[in-house]
Amino acid sequence: MAAKTNPGRFFEDYAVGQVIDHAVPRTVQTGERALYHMLYPARHALYSSDLFAQACGLPASPLDDMIAFHVVFGKTVPDISLNAVANLGYAEGRWLSPVWPGDTLRSVSEVIGVKENSNGKTGVVWVRTKGVNQHGAVVLEYVRWVMVRKRDAASDAPETVVPELSQVIPAEQLVIPKGLDFTAYDFTLAGEPHRWGDYEVGEQIDHVDGVTVEEAEHMMATRLWQNTAKVHFDTTARPDGSRLIYGGHVISMARALSFNGLANAQMVVGLNGGAHANPCLAGDTVRAWSEVLDKAETGAPGVGALRLRLVATKGGAPFSLKGADGKYLPDVLLDLDYWALVPL
Template sequence: MGKTNQGRFFEDYKVGDVLIHAVPRTVGQGERALYHALYPARHALYSSDAFAQTCGLPAAPLDDLIAFHTVFGKTVPDVSLNAVANLGYAEGRWLAPVWPGDTLTAQSEVIGVKQNSNGKTGVVWVRTTGRNQNGDAVLEYVRWVMVRKGNLDAPAPDTSVPDLTKVVSAENLVVPQGLTFANYDFALAGEAHRLRDYDIGEQINHVDGVTVEEAEHMMATRLWQNTAKVHFDTSARPDGTRLIYGGHVISMARALSFNGLANAQMVVGLNAGAHANPCLAGDTIRAWSEVLDKADTSAPGVGAIRLRLVATKGEADFSLRGDDGKYRPEVLLDLDYWALMPV
């Protein structure tokens, strides 16, 4: 047992710890093909080099969530191998496109710890940065997870909860160098709706649904080299089920949102997110969105739209919380993000 990794437990984390995550991952067209096979992903900027070139980019970057999942997967053995649940996200920004052939690495800093009242678990906050082979940061975000204690007698650490911004300000969003929507082809993109066509407060039912399959979820989770036990080992959960990786739900909902938001091309900011209820194989994921804000950018023809993306199991009826203020049981995901869209 001395050479194997049992993963960190709550008492193993200290504020200020820097975690260097293994293993570097070179990503390419294979990841794109698998991603588009696993999800109904078809935003034009990530599907076509020619379309991306008309938008000022040298080629189609890899999907923004490919970058997210790859970086996230690096962190699992050090952050969430013994997690009970992934609780939330904040302060996420996509800082540079990821191109086929790039090699991604990840590093996290522990920025907060708080033991739960039951003495068996605690919450750990980490700030993660993903970099390419040149050392350039391509992605950063904060997430917090509930982690089991390995030694229940270990003393509780001093509580330290980070003060996180609720929304990434529009002026801090990074628009990829050269991006322009001045010559945007709405017909090829799939819809005619531009930023000015959306109203703050507007809600959009994305109509379609996809039933989650056990095999596809495990293939996707392995694709990102995510080793969390709850996604593979039926003995890791009391009910004997495999928990569907929350990122699988994010990608499915984002892909479903194409119907109504086909021109929300690039995800550039992650303001907040909660995996409200567990998703299990056999659940049918549907999605709806709400427009929360709109903003200008300095790039020609490029605006930013802030969206709430909600994934549900069952019909997408725009219901989020019950009378008690808690998420309704059919709500799987509540995600607040910024995307780039032609004005």
């Protein structure tokens, strides 16, 4: 009798060029925003107030950029990372259109690379994922690579294909939401006076605050995003019996903490790269710091872009990232390189 359950894909099941349409479409509403703001200390004004967003040229407040990312990402987990050991990195991410309450999102991924690891037990799979709304418009796209277990260590490895990926999205390729206009931007309501010209390349910002991550909020968040990866739920899936905190949970926590110093970095529009440097577990206290990597003007009135490095740690000193050996320090959880839109 044929099994009806899905054990998930293993490394041998992927082939370059393979296109995967992911289940299940999801209609997002303001409830997602409320839960997001409950789980993270998120308070950027553009995502909190319809009136603030309208004063910035938008019809209403869209859903947070990371809500769109988590929903699109979560759809891919049963097909891409159900049997993952770790999610390794991101590149070439762009937010192409705001996501509004009432939109229905689905995800499609294409396998663009595979490489077996030297231990013969796992391999790395690269996929390009697109989030598509009910109109067929792509609202988000990104590349990620993930380490996946092999079903049989003795099985033949597929031919190695490692994709060439851009290190940085050129500023001119960033998509600015239609109508966005920061010329009448209200710095008082936004929470800080700092504008684009106040930031210098090379400047580092300690976001000061910390949040201790607990099992309960992580389980709630991961279920909210319908992320079914075994390492986040099943304590037998990891040798140490722990439940790994979803990397996206750390991204959202760090992004929310960055409000203190970057309150006017309102919209995330590009993801140049990212790495989950070390695992995050319940009980870890997440802190964050940022570095300004680049600046660019955009074609939208009053709108500039900052390229930022966002680093999340679990108690390490701010502005410390790697050791003399070039490896991430053990307290570093996340190293994220992204573009954000700020008022000129």
